[in-house]
Amino acid sequence: MMHGKGHGPHAHCCDMRGMLSFLILFLLSKKPMHGQELAKELEKRKGDKPSPGTIYPALKALKEAGLIREKKSGKTITYSLTEEGERVLRFSKRQFCRIFMGVFPNRE
Amino acid sequence: MMHGKGHGPHAHCCDMRGMLSFLILFLLSKKPMHGQELAKELEKRKGDKPSPGTIYPALKALKEAGLIREKKSGKTITYSLTEEGERVLRFSKRQFCRIFMGVFPNRE
DNA sequence: TGTTATATATTGGACAACCGATATATTTAA
DNA sequence: TTAAATATATCGGTTGTCCAATATATAACA
Numbered sequence: 421m422m423h424g425k426g427h428g429p430h431a432h433c434c435d436m437r438g439m440l441s442f443l444i445l446f447l448l449s450k451k452p453m454h455g456q457e458l459a460k461e462l463e464k465r466k467g468d469k470p471s472p473g474t475i476y477p478a479l480k481a482l483k484e485a486g487l488i489r490e491k492k493s494g495k496t497i498t499y500s501l502t503e504e505g506e507r508v509l510r511f512s513k514r515q516f517c518r519i520f521m522g523v524f525p526n527r528e
Numbered sequence: 529m530m531h532g533k534g535h536g537p538h539a540h541c542c543d544m545r546g547m548l549s550f551l552i553l554f555l556l557s558k559k560p561m562h563g564q565e566l567a568k569e570l571e572k573r574k575g576d577k578p579s580p581g582t583i584y585p586a587l588k589a590l591k592e593a594g595l596i597r598e599k600k601s602g603k604t605i606t607y608s609l610t611e612e613g614e615r616v617l618r619f620s621k622r623q624f625c626r627i628f629m630g631v632f633p634n635r636e
Numbered sequence: 637t638g639t640t641a642t643a644t645a646t647t648g649g650a651c652a653a654c655c656g657a658t659a660t661a662t663t664t665a666a
Numbered sequence: 667t668t669a670a671a672t673a674t675a676t677c678g679g680t681t682g683t684c685c686a687a688t689a690t691a692t693a694a695c696a
Contacts, residue, residue, distance in 0.1 A: 434574075436547040437653055437682045443544075446631055456643060465627045466542075471685050476645055478683080495643050495692040517632060519573045523554055524625060524632050545652045545683055564673060579655050584675055586653080603662040603673050639696070646689075652682085659676075666669070 434515040440478050442516065445501065445509045448488060452500035455479060542623040548586055550624065553609065553617045556596060560608035563587060 434442060447453070447461055455475055463469040479499060482488045487505035491498045501509065542550060555561070555569055563583055571577040587607060590596045595613035599606045609617065 435654075435682085436551075439544045439547050440683060443627070450630070454643075455645095465629065467623075467626075470683090471687095472643090472645070473647080473686075474684050476643095480645085481682085497644070513631060513633075515575075516628075519551070520624075520628075520632075521573065522558070523621060525621075543652090543684075548653060562673075563675095578653090579657095580673090580675070581656070581677080582654055584673095588675085589652085605674070637696095640694080642691100642693075644689100644691080647687085649686100650684080652684100654681080655679090657677085659674100661674080662672080664669100664671070666667100 434512050434519065438512075440474070441482055442509075442512050444478055444482065445487060445505060445512065448499055449501050449506065449509055452491075452498050454496040454498050456496075458499070542620050542627065546620075548582070549590055550617075550620050552586055552590065553595060553613060553620070556607055557609050557614065557617055560599075560606050562604040562606050564604075566607070 443462070444458065447458060453461070455472075458479075459469050459475055462475075479488070482505075483490060483499075486502060487508055488499045489502050491500070551570070552566065555566060561569070563580075566587075567577050567583050570583075587596070590613070591598060591607075594610055595616055596607045597610050599608070
């Protein structure tokens with residue numbers, strides 16, 4: 421919990437430290453995915469594929485924060501947002517847009 | 529040096545670890561500022577003011593990387609981008625837009 | 637069956653981003 | 667001149683992001 425002020429452990433987002441978690445939350449909101457799908461999507465965007473040591477701890481933290489849920493099926497685990505995850509993502513997107521206003525070349 | 533692949537020390541940007549440096553670079557490109565002005569601009573965007581322990585080490589690292597230059601005048605130091613800083617910012621902005629494509633509600 | 641490939645997971649080490657506290661220099665006010 | 671305010675700077679500690687290496691479980695193949 422805690423996104424308003426600087427205190428509290430972890431940041432699901434928007435502290436500058438929570439950007440990977442934020443991006444993962446955003447990607448999963450568009451389509452539930454398992455870890456490797458997520459890694460490939462991140463590779464498309466960033467240019468190189470995050471290692472397992474990056475992606476799985478991030479997913480674990482999001483799950484422990486109650487923002488995503490798992491659905492296991494054979495060797496894959498599909499992740500999707502919880503209600504709380506949706507709520508946090510909405511908040512984080514507004515925050516993100518305020519912080520990086522002007523960086524995207526579109527309007528303003 | 530080094531922005532393409534994962535190696536090398538520090539990231540001026542876009543690794544997820546370099547987001548503050550990236551934002552600082554962007555803000556200074558719009559208007560040269562001293563540290564406190566920068567802190568106030570960040571406060572406007574993020575909602576709370578970064579502490580000196582956040583902002584000054586970041587400026588120091590950018591300076592040591594040759595991306596910004598200082599101009600001292602009395603008790604204030606005005607920071608502005610070097611040629612290399614401009615170049616890196618252009619690269620980083622493209623990278624940023626690719627990574628966060630779709631997050632801004634405008635056109636993606 | 638055993639081999640190989642895929643998905644998930646952890647560990648150790650490095651660096652970036654953060655705060656609160658503290659310290660120093662300069663400017664302004666008393 | 668002394669005191670207070672402002673700007674810059676550093677220190678210690680915590681968390682998040684990152685990789686390479688390693689480990690385990692399941693699936694697909696030989």
